[in-house]
Amino acid sequence: MADTTVEHLHVELVAADRTVWSGEAAMIIARTLEGDIGVLRGHAPTLSLLSASVVEIQVANSNELVVVAVDGGFLSVAGDRVSILAERVELAEDIEVSQARIDLEEAKRLLDSSNEAEQRVRHAEARIRAAEKVS
């Protein structure tokens, strides 16, 4: 790939049924299973699993910040090209906080009885956090 012309990271943020966001970015912050990761230009090729969390994308040449909540998935970096894949990706602007809170309560109640509940709690929390970040 022509690395010399690429000034920024090229990001593809993809959900299972659509591309949520794609474009040039200066920086990406995400949370993997092992902790937070920040990706700048020239990052080493990485493939890591994400936990249900908030992903922040600092759009290139602007102050715009794209905030999304993902339900897991993974992040792959190679040659200044970043792809973030998750089954469910929601832009922070589209998240309804009240609904997320209801989901959180429900998931918390189930916490003892089902294994999936923990994942759901995390996802709901991530959605709330994402929504609060942009408001």
Place this chain on the structure above:
Amino acid sequence: MAVSLREYRARIKSTESMKKITRAMELIAASRIIKAQQRAQAAAPYARELTRAVSAVATFSNVDHPLTREQENPKRAAVLVITSDRGLAGAYSSSVIKETERLTERLRAEGKELDFYLAGRKAEAYFKFRQRPYVQAWTGFSDQPTYDKAAEIGAALIEAFLKEQGEDGDVDEVHVVYTRFRSMLTQEPTAIRLLPLEVVEGEEAPAADELLPLYEFEPSAAQVLDGLLPQYVQSRIFYALLQAAASELAARQKAMKSATDNAEELIKKLTRIANQARQAGITQEISEIVGGVNALADAQAAND
């Protein structure tokens, strides 16, 4: 006159209203195909990125994952049959079922027992009517599948596949029968083997300058693979569902178009016969009148 004019008229009328219905269905299917194709296109990036990632991991670690492991002596196979929920789509569902029967015969010949998983009401009805057993059926989404459904189906299949041999409900292979959408005119029923995964399908060979970079894996290659492969399987199923949806709509459009054409033909034919009957009626009436007048004239002439 075998059938009266009135009856012909009634038949023309009912054929006309049928034609209106089939025409409407044709148009609806046509507009939905575009949406279905768009959905398939929108889902393509996910499948592409996922394939890239899987091949990246596969190249750098010795892939030995339960989902890719070939059972030495496969005894049971699962078959996922993807058909439509509704009829009036020509031979769409029946050709999928025919393909399934072919696959069934082949697998039985290899000495495997079969578990069936069904998607779409048509497949369910087919199995129920013949009182053939199936494990699970999902219905109600055939013309617009969601990823959640694909995930649900995928989870069930993976669970069955991962069970130890001899355990209840265990399968050693998973096959999928669906209809591939080639173009608006051709859709072909296809059977593919989903599990065990054949690692890295070389759909497009990477260009020489695009050799896969040396990745760092976090937390570890094995764990990344663990996370990736189930999603890969689900995305393959989602892809199959989307293709099937587009095919179903295309088949329905085609079927409804020929139904409309047939109705038109029938109306033409019936109109001709009805006109003939009308003519015959008029001729008869005239000859009756003329005959009556003649008889009257003859009677009067005899009186005079």
